[in-house]
Amino acid sequence: MSSTTLSYTQGSSAPEFYSETPIPVAVSHGDGIGPEIMAAVLKILKAAGAPLAFEEIEMGERAYLSGVSSGIPSEAWDAIRKHRILLKGPITTPQGGGYKSLNVTLRKSLGLFANTRACRSYAPYVRTKHPEMDVVIIRENEEDLYAGIEHQQTQEVVQCLKLITRPGCEQIIRYAFEYARSQNRKKLTCLTKDNIMKQTDGLFHRVFDEIAAEYPDIESNHMIIDIGAALIADRPEDFDVVVMPNLYGDIVSDITGQISGSVGLGGSSNIGRECAMFEAIHGSAPDLAGKDVANPSGLLQAAILMLNYLGQFEVAERIQNAWLRTLESGIHTGDIYRPDLSTRKVGTREFAEAVCQNLGQKPRRFQAADYSGFERIEIPAYRRAKEKTKTLDGVDLFVDWRGQDARDLAYKLQLLENATLKLAMITNRGVMVWPKGFEETFCTDHWRCRFSSGEGVRVRPQDIIELLHKAALTEVDVIKTENLYRFDGVRGYSLGQGQ
Numbered sequence: 001m002s003s004t005t006l007s008y009t010q011g012s013s014a015p016e017f018y019s020e021t022p023i024p025v026a027v028s029h030g031d032g033i034g035p036e037i038m039a040a041v042l043k044i045l046k047a048a049g050a051p052l053a054f055e056e057i058e059m060g061e062r063a064y065l066s067g068v069s070s071g072i073p074s075e076a077w078d079a080i081r082k083h084r085i086l087l088k089g090p091i092t093t094p095q096g097g098g099y100k101s102l103n104v105t106l107r108k109s110l111g112l113f114a115n116t117r118a119c120r121s122y123a124p125y126v127r128t129k130h131p132e133m134d135v136v137i138i139r140e141n142e143e144d145l146y147a148g149i150e151h152q153q154t155q156e157v158v159q160c161l162k163l164i165t166r167p168g169c170e171q172i173i174r175y176a177f178e179y180a181r182s183q184n185r186k187k188l189t190c191l192t193k194d195n196i197m198k199q200t201d202g203l204f205h206r207v208f209d210e211i212a213a214e215y216p217d218i219e220s221n222h223m224i225i226d227i228g229a230a231l232i233a234d235r236p237e238d239f240d241v242v243v244m245p246n247l248y249g250d251i252v253s254d255i256t257g258q259i260s261g262s263v264g265l266g267g268s269s270n271i272g273r274e275c276a277m278f279e280a281i282h283g284s285a286p287d288l289a290g291k292d293v294a295n296p297s298g299l300l301q302a303a304i305l306m307l308n309y310l311g312q313f314e315v316a317e318r319i320q321n322a323w324l325r326t327l328e329s330g331i332h333t334g335d336i337y338r339p340d341l342s343t344r345k346v347g348t349r350e351f352a353e354a355v356c357q358n359l360g361q362k363p364r365r366f367q368a369a370d371y372s373g374f375e376r377i378e379i380p381a382y383r384r385a386k387e388k389t390k391t392l393d394g395v396d397l398f399v400d401w402r403g404q405d406a407r408d409l410a411y412k413l414q415l416l417e418n419a420t421l422k423l424a425m426i427t428n429r430g431v432m433v434w435p436k437g438f439e440e441t442f443c444t445d446h447w448r449c450r451f452s453s454g455e456g457v458r459v460r461p462q463d464i465i466e467l468l469h470k471a472a473l474t475e476v477d478v479i480k481t482e483n484l485y486r487f488d489g490v491r492g493y494s495l496g497q498g499q
């Protein structure tokens with residue numbers, strides 16, 4: 001059994017390791033089942049003698065409903081930023097009303113770029129179809145579609161911006177390789193959809209290949225996310241460590257959490273250069289709230305990850321071993337209780353008491369936790385590459401137009417042409433509809449109209465301004481523009497489908 005510890009620190013402002021005095025930690029109890037499972041976890045931490053001093057903070061549903069739109073009051077921010085470590089119960093984001101996800105805000109504001117979820121099976125004591133699985137999902141945590149930049153552009157079309165950056169890719173992919181190495185893992189798989197998104201996912205894949213060359217001791221491969229996710233769901237035991245952009249990681253890590261036996265079993269760490277946050281994989285489970293039935297194991301696993309991050313390996317091991325002993329003795333909460341496998345069905349509190357009673361014991365069937373080989377993960381600061389030569393090829397004008405025949409729009413747009421920029425193509429939802437196209441292609445009111453120069457003709461910003469000026473005068477409704485660049489001669493934009 002491989003351990004699931006990890007840590008990351010860099011610079012003088014990172015938390016102190018091997019501290020003798022209690023380490024201050026901000027604690028948010030959360031919503032729904034949060035307060036019950038947090039009480040259970042704090043009881044176990046206390047009983048195990050974890051040298052931690054907790055500052056309780058209030059954030060989540062109550063803060064949202066009292067008018068704090070982020071869900072995080074300023075006193076909570078102060079405590080988190082002061083202690084730089086947060087143990088967090090799950091939060092309920094109220095439906096509707098434009099509430100921003102508190103988790104996304106925390107991850108992005110604190111620069112928690114790496115989300116790690118270790119999902120392993122505890123067969124035969126916890127039923128799963130995948131008794132051999134032991135997979136770690138490392139998810140980029142700040143970028144991708146979670147930039148939250150969305151716009152309604154026309155009556156019929158809304159847009160969400162997918163942002164992938166080279167610094168973001170380098171840091172998460174390097175982190176994943178370092179994680180694999182530090183945990184004595186053998187293989188790192190990268191999942192993207194770069195057959196479709198050649199610029200964004202293409203960059204993630206390219207950076208993966210570049211960095212993989214620096215880690216010849218780790219086997220590396222890339223898969224397209226759709227078949228990759230299907231294989232993880234079907235044969236998770238074939239995977240070891242998997243790294244992917246934010247959205248795919250969000251989905252795939254829930255799948256792996258669920259198929260390991262229960263979503264209630266897994267913990268996750270969110271690691272940044274300055275701060276770290278630890279939480280269960282699951283949400284606030286309002287259906288179970290207040291019933292003393294929820295499994296506190298996911299949050300306990302998060303607390304164990306936190307102890308390891310803080311260098312408290314011995315106490316982390318003690319708790320993990322007591323927890324494994326409890327699981328294998330068949331004392332189970334309702335989510336994993338099976339009459340043929342379990343000896344006793346218990347509630348949240350009773351489960352915590354059983355773990356406390358097992359402190360000091362080692363598991364008899366599972367391999368005992370051993371965090372002695374623990375290594376800290378250090379990521380070098382990002383170094384900007386040499387500046388490339390950037391040249392302008394033209395511009396995409398996005399136009400709101402409620403007509404149907406692209407030839408009519410092309411006629412209007414050709415009147416905007418100048419000495420440099422000529423209408424080259426019109427697409428609708430990415431599919432070319434002019435100068436060639438099919439009658440069958442369904443068109444919305446959102447048209448991408450590409451203007452470019454002839455071969456070797458240099459485009460200047462003022463050529464684009466001239467184009468836009470004419471568009472305004474002739475009432476062409478331009479809703480946004482995207483410049484078409486080359487970097488060292490390499491095209492930095494996609495072609496139209498059918499082009």
Ligand code: NAD
Pocket residue numbers: 033089090091092093094103263264279280281282283284285286287288293294295296297298335
């Ligand atoms: P959920 O994870 O809360 O629940 C999914 C299912 O798993 C439910 O049937 C639930 O009863 C069960 N479950 C979850 N945790 C369990 C546990 N510890 N023990 C036993 N069973 C458990 O997901 P959801 O229902 O989609 O979301 C509920 C709320 O949680 C929503 O408001 C959502 O926004 C929020 N949420 C918060 C976080 C977070 O704070 N990190 C993550 C996911 C969802």
